[in-house]
Structure formats: C-alpha cells, structure tokens
Amino acid sequence: MSFLTFITGSTKSWQPAMTVDTTTASYWLNWRVLLCSIWILISLVFASLLISKHEYRKKSGGTVSTDQQQLKEEEEFPGVLYEDEVWKPCIRSIHPVWLLGFRVFAFVVLLLMLILNVIVDGGSIFYFYTQWTFTLITIYFGLGSLLSMNGCYRYSSGGDNRLDTESGGSTKGMQLNQERKKAGFFAYAFQIIFQMNAGAVMLTDTVFWFILVPFLAIKDYNLNFLIINMHSINAVFLLGETALNSLRFPWFRIGYFFLWTSAYVVFQWILHACVSIWWPYPFLDLSSSYAPLWYSTVALMHIPCYGIFVLIMKAKHFLMSKWFPRTYRGVQ
Template identity: 50%
Template sequence: MRGTGAELRREDEKMKMASVSLRQSHIPQLSENERKKWNLLFAVIFNPISPHFISNAAADNSESKRGEMQQERPRILHYDESWKPCLKDIHPVYLVVYRLTAFCLLLVALSFDVAAHGGELFLYYTQWAFTLVTIYFGFGLLLSINGCLQHHKANRSSDYLVSEEVEQGLYVPLARGVNETGVKSPNRLECPGEQHCSRTASLCGYLFQILFQMTAGAVSITDTLYWTLIFPFLHIKDYELNFLTVVAHSLNAILLLGDTAFNSLGFPWYRISFFVWLTSIYVIFQWIIHACVSIWWPYPILDLSFKYAPLWYLVVALMHIPCYAIFVLLVKIKHLVLSKWFPQSYQFCP
C-alpha cells in the first residue's frame, strides 16, 4: 500500500507539472526578431513625434511664470544679431577674429581625427555635433565679415551725413534719431536703450540662429553624457584617453561657450524642437545603415534587439530637456550679469 501510495503521489506530481507546462506553452513567447520588430515599431512612432511633445512640455514649463511668458514668444530677428557683439563697446571685428580662430582650431582637430580614425568616425553622434560646431563657426565667420563691411559702410555714410548737416547748421535730435530733414541719424548716435535697427534678418540670419540653438543642444548632450556616464565606465575598464578624444569632447563646448558669451543671438525654449529633430535624424540614419549593412552599433542602447531598447530611447529623448536647459540658463545668466554691469553698453535682448 505504501508503494502504491508513493507511486500515486509521483503520478499526481507529474500530472501537475504537465499541466503547468501545458499552460506555459499557451503563453505567447516573443522571439528576438519579434521583439526587435515591436521595439522598432515603438521607436518609429515615438521618434518623429518626440520633438513636438518635448518642445510643448518645455514651453509649458517655461510659461508657468508670467515674467517669462513675454520672453518665450517668437520675436523678430534683426539683421545685425548674427554678427554684432552684445556689448556696444566691443567692435564687431573682434567677433570676426574669434570665429576665425575657433573655425581654424575645429577644422584642424576634425581633419586630424578623420585622418586617424577614418570615415567610420561619422557613425558617432559626437562627431556629428563636432562637425556642426565647425560649420557654425565657418558660417558665422562669413556673416561676421559681411556684417563688418556693412558696419564700415554705415559709419562712413554716417560721418558724411553728420559733416554735411554740421555745415548746413541743422540740429540733430539724438533722442529721436531723426533729423529735421527726415534722415535717420547713425546707429552710433542712437540712445543707449535702443538695441537694433528696424531691418529684419535674411534667411541666412535665421538659419544661423537655428544652427546655433541646434548645435548648442547637441554639444551639451554629447559632452555631458560622455564625462558623466561614459568616461567613468571606461575609467573603470582602464581605458586610456588620447588627445583627440579629449579635444572632441571639450574643445567644441569651450569655443561655443565663448561665442555664446559675446554674440547677440537669443535662445528661446521653443527652439528645442530643432535639437530633437537633429537627434531623430541621426537615429533614423542609424536604422537605415543597419537595415542595409550588417555593422556594429556605435551606441549599444540604439540596438533594437536589446530587451529594454524602448526604455532607453525614452530616457535619451527626455534627457534633451535638461541638456538644452543648460544653455538656456547660461544665456539668462549672461543677460542678468551684463545688463547689470554694463547697462549703457549692453544691447542684447534674450
């Protein structure tokens, strides 16, 4: 009887295990390819619409204070904001010299980096950001040179008008900026509170401003992630930094911060959408490359076969907000400090 009872218990246990395995077999199990397809579907849906949601969330957050609502509204970009320093005492030629120096340094560093590592270097988002900064300073150099020429012509015509009016004995009211004949007085005779002329910027001026805001966000997210997350992990693995790696993750940020300190370009919250679109273009570029060619992923978190790929995509998308906020905060600090220290010379409106 004992043996029979033991056999019955074993049979019962086998039946229970069989029923459990049968139930588990009916539970749908996702294969690696199926999981990759679902991750791709999530990323395709989230990637194009993320700039809209992030920019709206940033704008809503910035508009929570009444004092900041006026600053975040779109304003007209004047033609001289792309090449005129934020202080009247600084001649525009100094910004030309700075942008020329920065462009040469970045171009030399980029050339050495590509010569050392080849074209595969452009698979990294960091190299995209570094190249964009180089293009920014090259484009800004051309605009600054053109602005200096216009500034020089305006000064020469202003000197001629002033000398002619003095000979004719005409009175020039400086407060209004217009003389009795209806001719506008030169910019350097305008009152300190007047910042810009009424001439709006051209298409190149708007493209340069967008490039500045997009590049600043890209540099911020690449350098911040590298020095706070990637570098400590590599340091644990006894990874040796070379000079070009340090330059790629520091020189662009340093030079861009210097230009930000002296230029007259605004940095509103709603322009974060261009920054997010840049990242979206990079991600789509990686998808196309890996769909056509079997190649390694420059960043493992982009691998769609990874189990938590959708979560990593969401985390990286949300990180755009604090990284963009870094430059927004720096521009606001510049406005507060320079307007307080140089109230008569400061001519920038964020």
C-alpha cells in the same frame, strides 16, 4: 612617447562589439523596436508642433499704426531676428572685428581637429553623434565668420555704426528697429544652428563624460588627447561665442534639437538595416531588452540639456546688464 601617439592614443581604435545581425527581419519586427519608434515619433511630432506654431509670423488683424504693428509683430513672433544681431557683439564698446576674430579662430581650430580626426580614424568617425555635432559647430563658426566679415564691412561704412551709437526712449527705439533690416535666410539659419548646437553640445558632452567614460574605464580603454578635446573644446568655443554675441535664444527652437537627434537615430537605423555593423553607442542597440528605456531616457535628456543653456543665457543677460548697464545691448 611620440607626439602622434599622445594625440591618437592606441594605434587600434576602440569599437563596440557586434551583438547580432542587424539586417535580419527578426531584429526589427519586435516590441522593442515598436516602443523605440513610438518615442522617435513623439519627438518628431513635438518638434514639428513647436516649430510650426512659433517659427512663422502670425497675421495681425485690425487697423493699427506702424509703430503698434511693429511691436505687435515682435510680440507675436518670438523668433524675430535682425540682421545686425548675427555679427554685433553684445557690448557696444567692443568692435565687431573682435567677434569676427574669435569666430575665425574657432573655425580654424575646429576644422583642423575634424580633419585630424578623419586622418587618424577615417570616415567611420561620422557614425558617431559627436562628429555630427562637431561638424555642425564647425559649420556654425564658418558661417558666422562670413556673416561677421560682411557685418564688419557694413560697420566700417558708417550706416550700422550710426544706428549703434543712438539711444533713447521707447519711441526712438521703435524708430531704430524700423531702420534695422530683418534677418535673411542665412542669418536665421545661423541662429537656428546656434540653438541646435547649444542642446547638442550639452547632450554630447554629458553623455560622453557621465555615461561613456565610466563604461570605457571599465573596459580599460585609455582616452587620448584628441577624444578628450573633441568633447570639451566644442563647449569652450560655444560658451565663448555665447558670451560675445547678440543672438536671442527663443525656447521653442528646442524643436530643431529634437529633429537633429532624430535624424541621427533614423540614419543609424537605415544604415544598420542595410549593413550588419556595430552600433556606435551601446544604448542604441535594439537587441537589448532595455533599449526602450535607454531611448526614452536619452529623449528626455534633451529637455534638461537645452534647459541648461537657457539658464546660461539668462545668467548672461543678468550679469551683463549688471556689469555693463550702459553698453549692454540686451534684447533690442
């Protein structure tokens, strides 16, 4: 068996069989599509309410001191992020260049796998949610590499290094927070993508290993090296990044995860309304009488998939605080 065959498996790519013509009016004007549309609308409204309520700062009323104002803003703004949190490791004794090296390595590996997948299967791979998510996590590590490069440069200049080595009581902590810069657009985008990936990777790998793999096994479809790795290495790199970085994980950003999946579903609907083509996942097919059940199940799966990563973050904070009580940053 050649190396290429080992990587790509069968020379004939598996595609789900077409059921009916998806461009006809009868395919879309029925009770199944109505119920599925309601589920998507509920997801969009839920996500929009969460983001609009928690993502933006609230105006603090009354006259308060600068320190009190700082604390009140952080309490009222759960998504607060400081610029140095996107490039500093969670352990003070670890130099930021190690986090940079990990991100660059992850970006190169993921990008090469994505390019290889396009070469083997063509642009049609982007019909799949897996490739959407894989592309998103590749962008994440690419942007993270750039932010880490900038952070390492600043760290070597001494300013952030001085702040990093200082410690003290609550008063000094407030003073240090005032000296730290609040994150800009790219830093916030980076954290949002991190949290979107957290849910999307869990959802992708869960659906693949527990729903699609048994289905493909019944169809006698052999999984190849490339497919298996694309549904596992994303989680490996994401967990490694989580163990190293200092990013916070405010729960309300599950809203972006819902928006990400909803955008994919809407894209598929528009595509299938214009072109009669196979559905990338059997449970997206609206011709099935079970479609509303499938759509609602996948929508509800977002909560435990995101919840799993919330628990991973809590476990990280607990273990790091226990193993590195003096050097673990925690949530500053």
